[in-house]
Amino acid sequence: MRSIRPYQILVVGIFAVLPSTVWVPVAWSEADVTCTDAGFCVNVAKQPKRSSPAKRSDANSAKDRPDGGDEENQKVREANKKFSAALAVYDRRLASYNRCLQTFDPSVNKTGCGSAPTLPDVPRLSSATFSGRGNQPTPTAGQAAAIAVARLQLPSIPPGIGPSPDINPWNMAAVGYPLWLWADGTTNVGPISDSVAGLSVSLEAEVSSLAFRMGDGNTVRCAGSGHPWTAAVQPGTKSPSCGYSYAKPSLPGRTYTVTAVANWAVTWTSNGQSGVINVPAVDTTELPVGELQVLVR
């Protein structure tokens, strides 16, 4: 399973100079560089592992060495750098998105994320950056998987809440009444295949966890996707897996914004490697909650 590629270290001149000048900052800001405590930086360039497609054959030649090669190979390396940089930007934005969702509750904390966060755009291999002969990057299997997963555009999971307020005369849920919560949508996707820069990627996704921000400051975490409420459920029965009872009404005048934050665990396989990428999805619904009274004589 593990795939460690051989790496070639380019020690670019730095070892050949005097100690007093060894520590001058290097100017390889766009390359993969490892820096150590004393500011000593070394360029680490990959020898890409090539596996298949013919369209990648030019980059597959023995001349495709990080420390040399012809102009064409130089272009490939530059394309790879640009691609890695674009993917790094995407990764940072995705990490920011994920962090935001950890606390995102539109009804309670509007300052953390502002409005509902959106997934960042995927780096486009077809963009002008990567067009033209020799400009196509040769992503690793992991990079290709990241792109394929992002392209997948997994659906959000609408929060399922039952019994629905629509089926009672007051069109509201009631304080103290056990509500059932579940993922009201597809919770499995795939297997699906995609091709990224000549690499085939197989994907299979499932919702691995689900959390409901109930809009009153509380969060319900469900181990699975919850059990849907049906009309056959006896009144007052609690959900066997995922439920909630409001302690306070939202009415009059307000509704609770219930937010479902789901995690899609996407298992990918490409080029003999595999892994899991977690992709969150968020969706909301409005729920009026009121108190019911009975007359005691």
Added chain:
Amino acid sequence: MALRGRGFVSVGAVAACCALASACSPDQAPASTPSPTLVTTTPAESQIERQMRLDYEAAEEAYRANRAEQARLYQAGGTTKVTSAMKATATDSYLRITVEALRRIKKAGWKATGATEIVGVVANRGWKENEVELTSCEDSTVVRFLDGSGKDVTPATNRRYVQALKVVKLDGRWKVSKAVTTKVNSFQGQPCGA
């Protein structure tokens, strides 16, 4: 609709159960009073989640152990040999580069004071069996270097790094395999930042 007043008692959903859930007819007897339930449940950790958590923890532990060993060796004036602690926690390009840096220190006759501060370590997106990626914020500005005469020869270069680390499991041990460094002026806004 809080209709509180004389003669009215809020009893939650006693009589309203039937009306709230369409399953019951108007003649049906009220269900027993449901008590408000506690809200938050803890999800069971799945096998894969547990495996991922343990792997990330072990990888971070290896990385921190490696950095501690590096700090010790820098303070000792570098080394020309790969110590067992280094070999146990690093491999591939990361081991070669860090050892080469220590060899240079030894050759130049320098010693370090202080140790690089690891501001934070976070797990990166994605997980593979026997390979994980971490991002670490390292602040080496507190590390000073002195030459043989005691003169401060600390390099003026920016030594605040965001390290994208690849950590691999070899023969049952997690080892830092590769680091890709980005120099930053501040760790603010970085995923591994404080």
